Amino acid sequence: MSVTQTMNSGVSFRSMAVKPPSHPTYDMKGVIKLALAEDAGDQGDVTCLATIPLDMEVEAHFLAKEDGIVAGISLAEMIFHEVDPSLKVEWSQKDGDHVQKGLQFGKVSGQAHNIVVAERVVLNFMQRMSGIATLTKTMADAAHPACILETRKTAPGLRLVDKWAVLIGGGRNHRMGLFDMVMIKDNHISIAGGIINAIKSVDQYLEQQNLQMR
Structure with a gap:
């Protein structure tokens, strides 16, 4: 990010181009607060x-540092708003757009201290999400008309962030966690005493719990 002085203030939020996946217990605001808190520690930004x-x-x-799919714009707005609701954030691109190296695609204006405090957290999320989205887009285009889905092998605490980036890149979400889909794997088969026993046990469990699940 490059900085110049201005007197602008206020907030301007765009609607989400790609909404995050749903999850019954995931707290996106809590993730933002944790990211800011781990950066600030107990003294704040002393510099x-x-x-x-x-x-x-x-x-x-x-400023885009390389070609790719930009992702994390909506999340960046949430972070800036969490730090200082008076910050004004504007974008020329949206999540999922292709950007070229050197393109200036957004700006934030307001109190310098609060912008700098939010900057690294914003960039950490955007860089991670943009990398995931860019690679997903490459694979999704190569696989078309087949669909690209991800797994649960996400960074702990960042599952919805990572899965959101996959959606932005043109992929699709598989199961969110252990709760929303049955997926029998080697461990289940071994412990259940074979694939037939595992399938029978799943059928019985779903019926007993009155669950409609894939």
Whole structure:
């Protein structure tokens, strides 16, 4: 991000181009709060506090460092809003758009201290999500008309973030967790005493629990 001074303030949010997948217990706001808290520690941003006047206003720009699919724009807005609801965020692109190296595709303006505090958390999420989305797009295009689905092998605590990035890149979500789909694997077969026993046990369990599940 590059920074220039400005006097703008306020908030401008765009509707989500690609909505995150649903999950019964996942707390996206909690993930954002945790990411900000682990960065701030118990002292806050001591470098900002020492070097940046609290009343300084700036405008910071998002610049693509390489070609790819941009992802995490909606999440970035959530993070900026969590840090300071008065920050004004504007984009020329949306989640899922292809950007070329050197393109300035967004900006945030407001209190300098709060922008810098949010910056690294925003960029960490956007860089991760954009990388996943870009690779997913490459594979989805190569596999068409077949569909690309992901797995549960996501970074702990970032499952919906990672799966959201897959959707942005043109892939599809498989099961969200252990709760929303039956998937018999080697361990289940071994412990159940064979594939037939495992399937019978699943059928019985679903019937007993009155569950409609794939």
